[in-house]
Amino acid sequence: MSFNHLASELPAWAKLQKLYESKGKAIDLRKAFDADPKRFESYSRAFTGQKTDAALLVDVSKNLIDDEIFASLLDLAREAKVEEQRDAMYAGERINSSEDRSVLHIALRDLPGAFGSKAEGVDEVKGELAHMKSFSDAVRSGAHKGYTGKAIKSIVNIGIGGSNLGPLMVTEALKPYAKRDLAAHFVSNIDGTHMVEALRQCDPETTLFIVASKTFTTQETITNATTARDWFLKTAGSKEHVSKHFVALSTNVKAATDFGIAEQNMFKFWDWVGGRYSLWSAIGLSICLVIGYDNFEQVLLGAHDMDEHFKSAPLEQNIPVILAVIGIWYNNFFGAQSYAQLCYDQYMHRFAAYFQQASMESNGKGVAKNGKPVNYETGEILWGEPGTDGQHAFYQLIHQGTKLVPADFIAPVETHNPTGQHHDILLSNFFAQPEALAFGKTEEEVKAELSTEDQGNSFLVKSKIFSGNRPTNSIMIQKISPAGLGALLSMYEHKIATQGFIWNINSFDQWGVELGKVLAKKILPSLTGEKGVDGHDSSTTGLINYYLKNRKQ
Numbered sequence: 001m002s003f004n005h006l007a008s009e010l011p012a013w014a015k016l017q018k019l020y021e022s023k024g025k026a027i028d029l030r031k032a033f034d035a036d037p038k039r040f041e042s043y044s045r046a047f048t049g050q051k052t053d054a055a056l057l058v059d060v061s062k063n064l065i066d067d068e069i070f071a072s073l074l075d076l077a078r079e080a081k082v083e084e085q086r087d088a089m090y091a092g093e094r095i096n097s098s099e100d101r102s103v104l105h106i107a108l109r110d111l112p113g114a115f116g117s118k119a120e121g122v123d124e125v126k127g128e129l130a131h132m133k134s135f136s137d138a139v140r141s142g143a144h145k146g147y148t149g150k151a152i153k154s155i156v157n158i159g160i161g162g163s164n165l166g167p168l169m170v171t172e173a174l175k176p177y178a179k180r181d182l183a184a185h186f187v188s189n190i191d192g193t194h195m196v197e198a199l200r201q202c203d204p205e206t207t208l209f210i211v212a213s214k215t216f217t218t219q220e221t222i223t224n225a226t227t228a229r230d231w232f233l234k235t236a237g238s239k240e241h242v243s244k245h246f247v248a249l250s251t252n253v254k255a256a257t258d259f260g261i262a263e264q265n266m267f268k269f270w271d272w273v274g275g276r277y278s279l280w281s282a283i284g285l286s287i288c289l290v291i292g293y294d295n296f297e298q299v300l301l302g303a304h305d306m307d308e309h310f311k312s313a314p315l316e317q318n319i320p321v322i323l324a325v326i327g328i329w330y331n332n333f334f335g336a337q338s339y340a341q342l343c344y345d346q347y348m349h350r351f352a353a354y355f356q357q358a359s360m361e362s363n364g365k366g367v368a369k370n371g372k373p374v375n376y377e378t379g380e381i382l383w384g385e386p387g388t389d390g391q392h393a394f395y396q397l398i399h400q401g402t403k404l405v406p407a408d409f410i411a412p413v414e415t416h417n418p419t420g421q422h423h424d425i426l427l428s429n430f431f432a433q434p435e436a437l438a439f440g441k442t443e444e445e446v447k448a449e450l451s452t453e454d455q456g457n458s459f460l461v462k463s464k465i466f467s468g469n470r471p472t473n474s475i476m477i478q479k480i481s482p483a484g485l486g487a488l489l490s491m492y493e494h495k496i497a498t499q500g501f502i503w504n505i506n507s508f509d510q511w512g513v514e515l516g517k518v519l520a521k522k523i524l525p526s527l528t529g530e531k532g533v534d535g536h537d538s539s540t541t542g543l544i545n546y547y548l549k550n551r552k553q
């Protein structure tokens with residue numbers, strides 16, 4: 001496959017630029033809906049899992065598109081060879097070219113063996129899942145005992161980035177399925193506060209530490225794990241007790257062994273699992289512990305259902321592709337600076353944080369695969385908080401600010417906690433916000449609600465106008481069930497991959513996180529007195545000296 005191009009050189013790109021100028025930027029959603037009573041039917045897609053209860057409705061009708069623009073956006077995907085790149089990914093080709101690796105998180109959830117992906121280790125996936133099942137069953141049933149013979153009551157997942165955000169988000173989202181008498185803590189930050197506060201709630205006799213690190217070299221995780229081990233040994237005394245209380249999830253068996261983890265306590269995965277795509281692998285062990293293996297398997301199968309859809313649906317019907325190209329429409333042609341993910345479900349409160357890594361680490365790239373700097377914007381800046389909290393905080397800017405913030409609204413049809421009128425009230429907001437954003441409120445409508453005196457107050461009148469034409473996608477999921485969540489996560493993963501395919505960047509490496517790590521390692525010796533503060537610019541030197549002079553301990 002030739003990658004010797006920039007996305008901006010594709011014919012559809014130039015066409016979209018013309019379409020933006022000639023009509024895109026002036027599309028009026030009120031008129032578009034008035035003119036086409038079937039707009040919702042034309043621009044919404046339903047997804048039903050083949051093997052699970054996952055069910056989604058994705059409505060993109062409130063976007064600044066018409067049929068010609070929509071077709072051209074899909075042409076862009078076609079010209080960028082999205083389908084060929086997707087197939088190469090599924091086959092196990094080494095599409096992560098800067099690291100010479102396959103990208104096969106889809107193989108972790110291909111339990112039916114539908115894709116025949118080839119890479120070293122794919123045939124070990126089921127064995128690792130069986131290990132996760134037997135271990136999580138033993139811990140949950142109380143058969144696995146701590147060093148004094150007591151059952152495990154708390155788990156502490158020690159990991160950062162993909163080794164934290166995925167398990168954390170999923171265990172929160174699926175809390176209704178959780179074993180409530182097993183407390184789960186997630187420690188990621190190198191800030192000692194994070195570990196200290198978690199340990200405060202734990203008893204060494206009944207705590208299991210899960211050291212989650214793909215590389216097993218990440219400074220934060222190894223430091224936190226060492227602190228946890230020291231804390232444990234202070235009470236437990238003998239190192240031989242470590243094996244009942246520490247397990248490792250890693251691709252680096254040697255480093256985990258060196259840390260003192262016994263082989264039977266190691267859960268393996270492979271270099272073709274990117275950190276931000278790893279919750280489907282051994283990194284999902286804390287998910288298994290919290291919600292049980294069978295529910296974890298449903299998460300995998302729900303994701304697999306969406307993998308099948310992404311693999312086989314024609315572009316016009318392909319939900320991840322549709323979301324991807326609509327995102328590109330705003331990112332690259334309207335110049336939108338960011339994009340919001342707004343979940344109307346309290347359990348999903350870490351969803352946007354999770355997709356910040358998935359999207360921004362994947363697509364925050366400035367070099368195309370032909371080695372040339374891109375001459376267009378890439379990765380979407382993703383942010384969000386759950387509705388309705390966000391409404392009372394930042395929606396003002398989305399409704400009336402000067403910036404265009406395309407947003408995805410996500411809500412479950414069924415709640416896990418039917419309580420009085422809560423869910424209907426929540427959903428009334430979920431329906432109302434995109435409606436307000438799309439159709440706004442005109443000057444005439446504002447005036448009609450004001451007294452004659454206030455009608456003459458032009459500042460007041462203008463302040464109450466809503467311009468409308470602010471685009472949104474509305475995504476309804478039947479229920480935040482394990483399979484439903486799996487499908488939703490896979491949908492967004494493939495959206496992100498599709499965008500990377502179109503921008504002709506490598507969405508699967510993350511060199512941009514390296515420099516800061518290297519510099520921090522260089523600075524540390526000057527904070528511990530092993531080395532003087534030299535070799536920095538005057539700002540960095542000044543800051544370090546300020547810290548050294550003013551610290552108390």
Ligand SMILES: O=P(O)(O)OC[C@H]1O[C@@H](O)[C@H](O)[C@@H](O)[C@@H]1O
Binds near residue numbers: 212217221276
């Ligand atoms: O799992 P590891 O190897 O400890 O890495 C954790 C995180 O480390 C970060 O540096 C990477 O940018 C992330 O992609 C990764 O998820």
